[in-house]
Amino acid sequence: MKIYIITSVLSKYLSIALLLFTFTLGAQEKFIVVLDAGHGGKDHGAARTYPEIGYVAEKDVTLNVALAVGRMLEKHKDFKVIYTRKTDVYPTLTERTNLANRSKADLFLSIHVNANQKTSPYGTETYVQGPDQNRTNLEVAKAENDVIFLDAQDRQTFGSYDPSSPESLIALKIQQSRYLEGSLILGGFIEGNFANKDKRLSRGVKQMNLHVLRMNAMPSVLIEVGFVSNYDEAHYLASSKGQAEISESIYEAVISYKKAYDRKSGGGRIVESKPAVVEEQPLKNDFRILLMSSPSKYVPGDPALKGLNYILTIKEGNLYKYYYANTNMASVRDRNIKTARDAGFKNATSIGFTPDQKLASGYYTIEIYAGKDRLASSSPILKAVSDKAVRTKVGGVFYYTYGTAKTLEEAIAIMKDLEKKGLKNLVIQKVVK
Ligand SMILES: [Zn+2]
Structure with a gap:
């Protein structure tokens, strides 16, 4: 009754008040997505040169894709996009993961390009943090982690990790299981879009221990958007059509993911299911x-x-x-x-x-x-x-x-x-x- 009286008195302003209220809520409830364009600067990542298209470097493809995904997400008011880089620079792994953790992001997507000694392998794969270490995955882990190890700070921070040593795997029994479900769902959407929308070969969602994933306190995926070592796929990766398709598939996967979680959590954010570690702040020392x-x-x-x-x-x-x-x-x-x-x-x-x-x-x-x-x-x-x-x-x-x-x-x-x-x-x- 009281409320009714107040609202009737202020009925004129109610809609404005509601608008403001909604706006404030909306600002707090933004769904934060960190887009991490792999490599950058002096670290070119995987690269090949072809007669028709010249030099194709992983760092350029990943940046174009990350920026395009971000542009599409930014059109939604309820999304906030954080980029680990927007130019041709090399943030260290520590910087990338700290950024994600400090911003209390809801999702972390690291974008990469694959390469193989042989020219035949092609297709996409999406990695989530996990204990599974088969040989092929280990090769990718080494390739992606080696470049990360370029940085001295990372070497100190991640002192425990030597992906080629079996002992280190013991140290690596890192449980990201709390974020695994979300990571797997997102990975499934991404690979599903690549396969069904873009008619590409999806090599699936795989589990692997990757620094960039294991340090994150949120669902995280590392996407290998294709093989630069494969002639056809390199041309696709370097083309604006290819990059647009890849970006759209990733973008739509993020949208599907958010919808799935909005349903699950009754329209709200999945805050309740996120453990306190998300709040972790760096210590002074x-x-x-x-x-x-x-x-x-x-x-x-x-x-x-x-x-x-x-x-x-x-x-x-x-x-x-x-x-x-x-x-x-x-x-x-x-x-x-x-x-x-x-x-x-x-x-x-x-x-x-x-x-x-x-x-x-x-x-x-x-x-x-x-x-x-x-x-x-x-x-x-x-x-x-x-x-x-x-x-x-x-x-x-x-x-x-x-x-x-x-x-x-x-x-x-x-x-x-x-x-x-x-x-x-x-x-x-x-x-x-
Ligand atoms: Zn890479």
């Missing part, structure tokens, strides 16, 4: 996993490191501290601890590092050599640092260090430069005064 402290210096591949890769060694006093992986996401940190413990470091623990924190006193330097023999001045190690190393001798062991840095990040940068010059087994040394 970086977290590395301390595996052990030891007076012994172990080099990569040493059995003492139990097969873990991407270890940062920081020497403090006489002790070498071995740190594994680096992340500012709590869920990744916890997973990294588990990986380290599973590998046999029972006491592995995470240590927080404040990014770019300057040492209050002292400095970092790089230990470039430790050994019983004094280095000759002609040594490649000394040459690499233009004879600017500092030599000390402790307990019959010669130590050579190079450079000074106030922050760990600067020290890592110096170390990376030295690695580029061919130096190996480098250790960051924290010198406290």
